[in-house]
Amino acid sequence: MRASQITETSIEAMVYGFYDKVRADAALGPVFNRALDGKWEQHLPKMVAFWSGVLLGTGAYLGNPMGAHRALPPFPEALFDRWLSLFADQLAETFELAPSAVIMEKAQRMARAFRLGLYYDPAKVIAARSTVS
Template sequence: MRRDIATEDDIKLLVDTFYDHVNQDEILSPVFNGFANVNWPQHLPVMYKFWSTVLFGSMAYKGQPFPKHMRLPVDRKHFARWESLFTQTVNELFEGPKAAEAKQKAASIARIFQMKLGLFSTLEQ
């Protein structure tokens, strides 16, 4: 039985494993490593803080995530793949209420970003 997400080390494991998957993915890797040219040593600690804030209420993350994503050449398939990889990663590593919350929050974030980018209306399910 896998354990639940409970510590900052768990967040780090989740984020590192997820972005390992992203970097190997034929749909997402070109966006992150090509167009966005992500500086991983700088980006990963920001993502640790982001998910710590989302899941633990740590308030470690002080940024605004959406503006950085506005210029990216992404569509619905990118968000679907991002959410799928995130869910897959959580399921590989963890189970429990906090793991379920992480998957729900990721789905919500993907949906909000897509709405803000005009990829679908608020009326779509």
């Protein structure tokens, strides 16, 4: 039965189900498994705390997600699209439509912020504009 409300229990189900998908995914699995080798047991509760903070305002997560992602070896920006696709699949399995839509909107905003934080290079934008003129 899918959850009609966002609760700690439904967030935990979402996070654990999502990362099961990620670990098995041909594109995302190698990136995540390499970064989290031997650390999955610590990472998953952090992600539950992160999403609990985002969705319920619990303040349970005290980390620096952008800093953590910047510390990773480079990975293709296109993986964000795959991440969002798997996340949408998990939301459809975990939640009814209304909470799923709320969560997906937040995830899409987060993905945009991470893309900008990790891949945006103003020098490249300026160079591209100067070649168009």
